[in-house]
Amino acid sequence: MENTTTVVDHVKSPAGSATNIISHCNITQSPNQNQSPTSQFPLVRESLRPITLRFEDLAYTIRSQSGDDHGSSSQTSNTTRTLLSGVSGVVRPGELLAMMGPSGSGKTTLLTALAGRLPGKLSGTITYSGQPFTNSIKRKTGFVTQDDVLYQHLTVIETLTYAALLRLPKSLSQQEKVKQAELIINELGLTKCRDSIVGGPLIRGVSGGERKRVSIGQEMLVNPSLLLLDEPTSGLDSTTALRLVATLKRLAQGGRSVVTTIHQPSSRLYWMFDKVVVLSDGCPIYSGHTGRVMEYFSSIGHVPGFNFMNPADFVLDLANDVSPTKNQDDHQGIRPDHHEDQESIKQFLISSYKKNLHPLVKDDIRQNARDTTRVIQGMTQSTQNCDQHKLQWTTSWWTQFKVLLKRGLRERRHESYSGLRIFQVMSVSILSGLLWWHSDLSHLQDQVGLLFFFSIFWGFYPLSNAIFTFPQDRPMLTREHSSGMYRLSSYYFARMAGDLPMELVLPTIFVSITYWMGGLKPSFVTFILTILIILFNVLVSQGLGLAIGALLMDLKQATTLSSVVMLVFLLAGGYYVQQIPPFISWLKYISFSHYCYRLLLEVQYSKNEVYECGIGVRCKVSDFPGIKNLGMGNLWWDVAALGIMLTGYRLIAYVALQMRKSR
Incomplete structure (x- = not known):
């Protein structure tokens, strides 16, 4: 019909x-x-x-x-x-x-x-x-x-x-x-x-x-x-x-x-x-x-x-x-x-095509x-x-951003708000709260350890999740972008915005539980500042993960490199090693965990605050060896350093995607 x-x-x-x-x-x-x-x-x-x-x-x-004729890979x-x-x-x-x-x-x-x-x-x-x-x-x-x-x-x-x-x-x-x-x-x-x-x-x-x-x-x-x-x-x-x-x-x-x-x-x-x-x-x-x-x-x-x-x-x-x-x-x-x-069949068929069919095909092409x-x-x-005067793109940048954001949220809602992921964060928060239950200034070393745990956990967790982003999206991104569906920038910003809800909600819940269970300073302002510092750290860590994933585009290599990077940042963070040799001390300046740790200490303890360092003896918190050796008093420099990392890592990720697109 x-x-x-x-x-x-x-x-x-x-x-x-x-x-x-x-x-x-x-x-x-x-x-x-x-x-x-x-x-x-x-x-x-x-x-x-x-x-x-x-x-x-x-x-x-x-x-x-x-390789060579003997199968050796040494000579190629x-x-x-x-x-x-x-x-x-x-x-x-x-x-x-x-x-x-x-x-x-x-x-x-x-x-x-x-x-x-x-x-x-x-x-x-x-x-x-x-x-x-x-x-x-x-x-x-x-x-x-x-x-x-x-x-x-x-x-x-x-x-x-x-x-x-x-x-x-x-x-x-x-x-x-x-x-x-x-x-x-x-x-x-x-x-x-x-x-x-x-x-x-x-x-x-x-x-x-x-x-x-x-x-x-x-x-x-x-x-x-x-x-x-x-x-x-x-x-x-x-x-x-x-x-x-x-x-x-x-x-x-x-x-x-x-x-x-x-x-x-x-x-x-x-x-x-x-x-x-x-x-x-x-x-x-x-x-x-x-x-x-x-x-x-x-x-x-x-x-x-x-x-x-x-x-x-x-x-x-x-x-x-x-x-x-x-x-x-x-x-x-x-x-x-x-x-x-x-061999004779193959060569005969190819030569027969060139002799008999190829001229007819060319005539058909030119007909x-x-x-x-x-x-x-x-x-x-x-x-x-x-x-x-025709525009290069069928839709505006803003339309592409809105559609990609909405599509990304619907696709990843099962992944982002999965029960397993929520259980993982909640169980760690409750366990850490119980381990540091109502610690006070008399246990200053324990409180400092809890703050360092904040910086490390919310440095490694977002990083390990972010490295999967672009390698997993690569097939879809390649197909859709090669078809001219949207700009790379609209995809990139929509992806960043779509990841924010879950990336920011879970750390907020985590800190809200552990902060009060751990006996940290009972000040609402300090509590809010602690949350903001952790969220800042999360965004920087996520940016590093995105950059590693975009540069390598291989999950095994990206996972290996991220583990090495986080191990370096862990050791150079200022908690485990306080007197780093001068020839390798530069590592702490590239560690976002180091800056996050210092900021957490800055907002948690005042300059003149004291603690009981012995029986009937009170000492300044700023003189505590684990705090004094960090070089406190550079709050805005720490904020600026994290801000540079936040921008730099995400810029590297975007440039890496742009270079792969142009290949």
């Missing part, structure tokens, strides 16, 4: 006038898709601008290190490995292209190159309707990775709604963006699970097929003209995979160019593709229409061993250097596994290219002024 839908877009010109662009898309409803016959895309968004993807003679090599040499070599093809609007090949054949590398996300130098040419890859093309391109990078605790509707609020232009109202997410849910058959959490490896959520459709839905929100998918059927059963490919076929028939990698499709899936590119070790052995595969390989002497053999199985056997021929030597129809035969260029030039001239 065929439906015709109308897509209306309100596009504002630089002068502020609104222009209504109406485009008609024919979407064929697949009988294999469990959706109503009236499912459609009545979307209020940018009009669908068809993109013809052409890639010609693509080649990509990387440098890798290898830089070698180059070819991942792509001479790959060409064309995908026009309405076509569904499948890239096939064995594992390691270069499918994902080719798809990443077509998405404009491949690092390093790529030779050859890739054009999008005759134009190079630009930010405008980037925003009209949807890229779905093999691994579903989704927030596990968000529901399906929440996931798509937040994506819509970030990706759709600010000319649309919030209600229209939410409606857009609802339409995507209906179109992709996600209505039954709209309120279910996405889930993940350790959290039960929606099924694998539904999770993959959620990933596709995030890209469909912007009505992409070019949709690229990496192994979308991986891990799915045959029926779910068929429904998913039927969805991709329907999206292509709506005027989009759809490219997907697939490992070993069934015959039903194979015949749903319009074109296929077969790779073997980065080299193409076929590129063209799916219906001509068997005919082509038969013409060069490779005839399938069975009359009704799945073409996908046949070409994958060839790509794996195995030729299933009619003159089989065993009942499986596979030629015996001889190294010389395999009507002159007319396409002329049309694109006319469109460019008519929209040149508008493109010059």
Whole structure:
């Protein structure tokens, strides 16, 4: 059954006038898709601008290190490995292209190159309707990775709604963006699970097929003209995979160019593709229409061993250097596994492609290219002024910050306010309060120890939690930022603000319990100052953890380094070692625990306060060895030092993220 839908877009010109662009898309409803016959895309968004993807003679090599011939790692040499070599093809609007090949054949590398996300130098040419890859093309391109990078605790509707609020232009109202997410849910058959959490490896959520459709839905929100998918059927059963490919076929028939990698499709899936590119070790052995595969390989002497053999199985056997021929030597129809035969098969298929198919593919690429260029030039001239004034981001910084903050709070509410974390802090606070129960100035050493415990515990605890932040967020940050969803700065500040509630609430509760149980100065002002100092210390410690995590982006390395740093700060804090040798005394000046400890002592004890240092003997607290050797009386210098660390650590973390983004 065929439906015709109308897509209306309100596009504002630089002068502020609104222009209504109406485009008609024919979407064929697949009988294999469990959706109503009236499912459609009545979307209020940018009009669908068809993109013809052409890639010609693509080649990509990387440098890798290898040991000597004896397997020794002491001697390594830089070698180059070819991942792509001479790959060409064309995908026009309405076509569904499948890239096939064995594992390691270069499918994902080719798809990443077509998405404009491949690092390093790529030779050859890739054009999008005759134009190079630009930010405008980037925003009209949807890229779905093999691994579903989704927030596990968000529901399906929440996931798509937040994506819509970030990706759709600010000319649309919030209600229209939410409606857009609802339409995507209906179109992709996600209505039954709209309120279910996405889930993940350790959290039960929606099924694998539904999770993959959620990933596709995030890209469909912007009505992409070019949709690229990496192994979308991986891990799915045959029926779910068929429904998913039927969805991709329907999206292509709506005027989009759809490219997907697939490992070993069934015959039903194979015949749903319009074109296929077969790779073997980065080299193409076929590129063209799916219906001509068997005919082509038969013409060069490779005839399938069975009359009704799945073409996908046949070409994958060839790509794996195995030729299933009619003159089989065993009942499986596979030629015996001889190294010389395999090398000759592979080289023969590559040379046959270069001789027979490569000229035809290049002719197909250049077919009507002159007319396409002329049309694109006319469109460019008519929209040149508008493109010059087009904002780089679809939404404002403030909108991005609010959406990311709200999404982060909803995603991490289970983690931040988990019962285990609260129990951990509460149990330590009560235990420490009991250990220091009603200590007074007659036990000055114990009180000083409690204050040092405050500085150390609320230095190590936030640090150990903060190092996980950016390494865990890295996959999501890479995917969303490469899609142009938001600025790095808006993400960074939203993440910082989202972590504040839990980072500040738990220390406040901890100090409120332990302070009074421990018998510290019964002054409300001193109590408030103690809390503020601990919170200041927490923010500095968290900043150091963020910097370590952003610099290393490896949890094992970050955990190891943070343990060493905290051990150094513990020893140089001024409690265990009071007379540090001059050649290493500089360590205390980089220890935030040292400054926090001194501040806690400054507000806890006055200059002229005395304690009982012996029977009938009273001494000044400032003369106590553990306090005197710290060099008290520099309160504002300690505050300034912590302030510099607070700013510096977070600035280092942001710069580290910025540098990784630009790589």
